[in-house]
Amino acid sequence: MTTWAMPSRELYAEEHPSSESSDISRKPIYDDLPLSIPSPAAVAAAPAVNTPDTPKTAPTARTAPTPTDRLASQIRRARLAAHASAQRTEDALDDALSSAMNTERSVAGTIASLAPPKGSGERLLPGSIYVLVAAMAGSIVSRNRNILLRFSVPAAVGLGAAYTILPLTMRNVGDLVWSWEEKYPELARRHVQVKERVERVWETGKAHSQMTVGMVEEKVGEARGAVEGWVKKGR
Secondary structure (H helix, E strand, O other), X not given: OOOOOOOOOOOOXXXXXXXXXXXXXXXXXXXXXXXXXXXXXXXXXXXOOOOOOOOOOOOOOOOOOOHHHHHHXXXXXXXXXXXXXXXXXXXXXXXXXXXXXXXXXXXXHHHHHHOOOHHHOOOHHHHHHHHHHHHHHHHHHOOOOOHHHHHHHHHHHHHXXXXXXXXXXXXXXXXXXXXXHOOOHHXXXXXXXXXXXXXXXXXXXXXXXXXXXXXXXXXXXXXXXXHHHHHHHHO
């Protein structure tokens, strides 16, 4: 049987100070010399170094446009001009349609405002026919007169019949005409003057007619009294 001999050297957890390995010089991990860090001013003053990996770019020379480029530019301008013209035409059509629709609404509203209220009992269809017949009668009466009467008599008779048969409608028409005349102050002033003169003449004529009727009634009363007196005396 073989017997292994154990070594007689003692082992230590730490190296013994007297060991030969302490005489061996070891290189330190960090250098003892301080690192030289350049300052920002030195970095800025240092000349730039051109490395072979970054070659300088040579300036590109400007070349004249080719016929294809010129053709493309002309086509672009033509397309932009055509688009602008089409846009203007579309805007003009939209404005015209909007104006026509606004005019139609205005005319419809104006005609509707001239009609008399439903509860007034005034009807346009037979009343307008009566006014037309009265105007025609006036033209028939004045057909053998001068040209002034031929135009004035039918108009006067028609207006008189209209104010008599369709008073509410004629009042609405008068208000509409007055609203138009207010846009022209001079015309409105002349209208007011003519209206005042006509009303003054009408009131004067009405007063004279009442006076004439009163005088006639007075004379008729006197004549009747005289006849009755003669009759009594004859008895």
